[in-house]
Amino acid sequence: MTPPPPPPPPTTTSTTTPSNSSNQDIVHLLESNQRILHHHSLVLQTIVTLLESQHSELKSLIESRRSEIGFESRSLSLQLRRLQHPFHVFRVCLGDVPDDVLASILGHVHPRSVFGLARTSRRFKRVLEGPLFAALSVARFTNEEEAEMLELERIFFLAPNKWQCKFANTCLSKKTDISWGMDSDAVFRIPPSIRLLDRLVTLQLSGIQGTIPKEIGALVSLQDLDLSRNALSGPIPPEIGHLRNLKRIQLHHCNLSGSIPPEIGDLVKLTHLSFNNNKLTGTIPKELGMLKELRDFRLAFNQLTGTIPRELGQLTNLTWFSLRDNRLTGPIPPELGNLRKLQSLFLYDNQLSGRIPREFLKLVSLEECDCTGNQGLVLDFDMPVVQI
Known part of the structure; x- marks a missing residue:
C-alpha cells in the first residue's frame, strides 16, 4: 500500500486590520498542523498494515514448522535418554562392586576407550590409576597385532602413571x-x-x-x-x-x-x-669447550648475551659453527683461529666489536664467514671469505 502524498502548504490572505490578521494567522497555523498530523497518521497506519501483513506470514510459517520442530525435539530427547540410560545403569550396577572386581571389569575394555571414564567419577579415576587395573589391562592387550601395539605405544603418553610404568616395563x-x-x-x-x-x-x-x-x-x-x-x-x-x-x-x-x-x-x-x-638466555658456558668431538654447533636465533668464550677454540673438529642472531658482545676471540676444519662460520646480527682476529688466516678450510650486522667490527687484512 502506498502512503498518501503530503498535503499542500497552507495559503495565507492578507487583511488590513492588525488584530484580525493575527487571529487568522493562528487559525491557518492550526489548520496546517492538523493536516500534517493527519498525514503522519495515514503514514503510520500504512506502516502498521505492512507490519501486520508480515507478522501474519511469519506466524503462518512458525505454525507450519512447529509440529516438525516439536517432533524432532522429542525424537532427539528420546535418543539422548537412550544413550544416557545404559551408562547410568552401568554406574548404578557397579556401585556396590568392590574395587578389585571393578578393576577386573574395566581391564577388559581397550585402553583407547577406558581412560575416558576417569573423567566421569572419582571412583573410576581411582580404579583406573591403580596398580591392579594397570596389571590386568597391560596383560590383556599387549599380545595384540603389531598395529594394535603401535596404538598402545601412543596411548602410553596419555595413560595414568601406573599403567605407563607397567607398560614400559612389559613392552618398552x-x-x-x-x-x-x-x-x-x-x-x-x-x-x-x-x-x-x-x-x-x-x-x-x-x-x-x-x-x-x-x-x-x-x-x-x-x-x-x-x-x-x-x-x-x-x-x-x-x-x-x-x-x-x-x-x-x-x-x-x-x-x-x-x-x-x-x-x-x-x-x-x-x-x-x-x-x-x-x-x-644468559651466557654461553665455557664448559662447552670440552666437546672436542663436536662437528656441528648451532646456537642461532636465541637471546644469548655476554662474550664468545675463548674455550670454544678447542673445538678443533668443528665444520659448522653458528651463533647468529643473538645479543653477544665484545671481541671475537683469536682462539677461533684454531678451528682448522671449520667450513662455515656465522656470527652476524650480534653486537660484537673490535678487530677480526688475524688468526682467521689460519682457517684454511673456511668457505663462508658472515660477520655482518655487528656495528663495531673491523677487518684490517685481506680475507675475501669474511663479510662484515
Whole structure:
C-alpha cells in the first residue's frame, strides 16, 4: 500500500486590520498542523498494515514448522535418554562392586576407550590409576597385532602413571629405538616414566608439549635425542648432562627458555648440537669447550648475551659453527683461529666489536664467514671469505 502524498502548504490572505490578521494567522497555523498530523497518521497506519501483513506470514510459517520442530525435539530427547540410560545403569550396577572386581571389569575394555571414564567419577579415576587395573589391562592387550601395539605405544603418553610404568616395563623396556609422531588433537607430554626406557639408543618425538622432564637423564644408553620442532616450554634440564653416550642432541625450534646448562659440557661424545630458534638466555658456558668431538654447533636465533668464550677454540673438529642472531658482545676471540676444519662460520646480527682476529688466516678450510650486522667490527687484512 502506498502512503498518501503530503498535503499542500497552507495559503495565507492578507487583511488590513492588525488584530484580525493575527487571529487568522493562528487559525491557518492550526489548520496546517492538523493536516500534517493527519498525514503522519495515514503514514503510520500504512506502516502498521505492512507490519501486520508480515507478522501474519511469519506466524503462518512458525505454525507450519512447529509440529516438525516439536517432533524432532522429542525424537532427539528420546535418543539422548537412550544413550544416557545404559551408562547410568552401568554406574548404578557397579556401585556396590568392590574395587578389585571393578578393576577386573574395566581391564577388559581397550585402553583407547577406558581412560575416558576417569573423567566421569572419582571412583573410576581411582580404579583406573591403580596398580591392579594397570596389571590386568597391560596383560590383556599387549599380545595384540603389531598395529594394535603401535596404538598402545601412543596411548602410553596419555595413560595414568601406573599403567605407563607397567607398560614400559612389559613392552618398552627392551626397545632401543623409539620414533613417534603424535598427530592427534590430544596434548602429549613426555611422562616421568620415560626413565624406565634405559636401553633406548634413539629417541625421536614430535607433536609433544610441556617441559622436558628431568627423568630423561636416566636414559644412559641414548646416543641420538631429537625433540626438535615441538611446542615445548621451560628450561633444558641439567640432568641431560648424564647422557654420556649422547652423540646427537637436537632441540631446535622448541620454544625452550632459560640458560644453557654447563652440564652439557659433560657430553664429550657429542658430534652434533642444535639449540637454535629457542628463547635461551644468559651466557654461553665455557664448559662447552670440552666437546672436542663436536662437528656441528648451532646456537642461532636465541637471546644469548655476554662474550664468545675463548674455550670454544678447542673445538678443533668443528665444520659448522653458528651463533647468529643473538645479543653477544665484545671481541671475537683469536682462539677461533684454531678451528682448522671449520667450513662455515656465522656470527652476524650480534653486537660484537673490535678487530677480526688475524688468526682467521689460519682457517684454511673456511668457505663462508658472515660477520655482518655487528656495528663495531673491523677487518684490517685481506680475507675475501669474511663479510662484515
